[in-house]
Every structure is written in structure tokens, then in C-alpha cells.
Amino acid sequence: MKKIVVIEALRMALEKKLYEAQEAANSARQDAIHEQSAAETQYDSLSIESGYLAEGQSERVEQAHRAINAFESVFKAEVSGSVIEGALIKLSDEEDDHFWYFIGPVEGGLKIMILETQVLVLTLQSPLGLALKGKMLGDDVEFDFNGSKRIFYIDKII
Structure with missing residues (x-):
């Protein structure tokens, strides 16, 4: 991507x-x-x-x-190696499903399609955004999704 x-x-x-x-x-x-x-x-x-x-x-x-x-x-922001606004990140879960997110300042939930891949805008104020904030490439992220715990792995930060 x-x-x-x-x-x-x-x-x-x-x-x-x-x-x-x-x-x-x-x-x-x-x-x-x-x-x-x-x-x-x-x-x-x-x-x-x-x-x-x-x-x-x-x-x-x-x-x-x-x-x-x-x-x-x-x-225009330079992305370091952590999850900050402006980062494009790829997460995977335990089932090896992959998810792409663009960390934006607003418009959380906005979806775009790149070829056949969905990219979702995520703000750092959202629950998943708060869990991801400041994490680095290779980190695991625990996230409570509708009462069930999900674990994501940060595959890429671009």
C-alpha cells in the first residue's frame, strides 16, 4: 500500500x-x-x-x-515509527485478518477503497485510536470490542 x-x-x-x-x-x-x-x-x-x-x-x-x-x-506530517496522526497503519489479528487505518485528525469512520482494500480513518480519540496511540511497529495492542478482548499486531506504520 x-x-x-x-x-x-x-x-x-x-x-x-x-x-x-x-x-x-x-x-x-x-x-x-x-x-x-x-x-x-x-x-x-x-x-x-x-x-x-x-x-x-x-x-x-x-x-x-x-x-x-x-x-x-x-x-504533510513526518511519521516517526509510532502511531501518530498522519500514520497509515496495518494491523493483523489472531486469525491473520488484516486491517488498514489512516490516523486522521477528524472524520473517524470515513472509508475509502484502494483497489480491493478498505482503509478506515481512525482518530486518536476513538477507543481503538486510544489503544494504538504511541504504539510502535511490532507492538501488540489489546482492545475491548463489544465486551470481547481482541489482540492486534502492528504490521506496518507508513
Whole structure:
């Protein structure tokens, strides 16, 4: 797995989220100012609801911009030999299943596919991220997953 490929795929995924948020915000704004949204009675709240929706969608746009900026600084970070933000790591478990994670500042749970391999964004604030934080190549990591203990081995840190 090449880290530059993962970074470019993450950039594209973040840009897609921004685009979708912008489209939703624009649509909500248009709905809010459309003549059919005007209140006909004092109990008609369609225009107010549309305004709230537009405000919420605009907040999604701001969050997407903040995420892109946060990732850009992480993409430039030099990765040492430990699990820190910006690291691309490969874990394996007792059954020799392999898992790829990109340690990001935000957007935990974002999934990208590189060929047929899934890479999941993981933040250091998540339960697994906390267990991995600061670990080194070759370390074992114990993690409580839904009441059962799992042990992962750190195969790669890129």
C-alpha cells in the first residue's frame, strides 16, 4: 500500500463531502427563499423550517472545510515509527485478518477503497485510536470490542 495513493483518495473523499454539503446548502437556501415557502398563516412554519435547514447545511459546509484544512496539515506530517496522526497503519489479528487505518485528525469512520482494500480513518480519540496511540511497529495492542478482548499486531506504520 502506498501512502500517497491513500492521501489522494482521502483528498477526493473529503472534496466529495464538501461538494455534497455545498449542494445541499444551496438547495436548502433556495427552498427557504422560494415564494412557495412564504407563510400563509401565523401557523405556517415552512419558511422557518427551511431557514433552519439551510443554516444546518451551511454548518456542514464549514465542517467540511475545517476537515480538509485539518487533513492537509496531517498529510504533510513526518511519521516517526509510532502511531501518530498522519500514520497509515496495518494491523493483523489472531486469525491473520488484516486491517488498514489512516490516523486522521477528524472524520473517524470515513472509508475509502484502494483497489480491493478498505482503509478506515481512525482518530486518536476513538477507543481503538486510544489503544494504538504511541504504539510502535511490532507492538501488540489489546482492545475491548463489544465486551470481547481482541489482540492486534502492528504490521506496518507508513
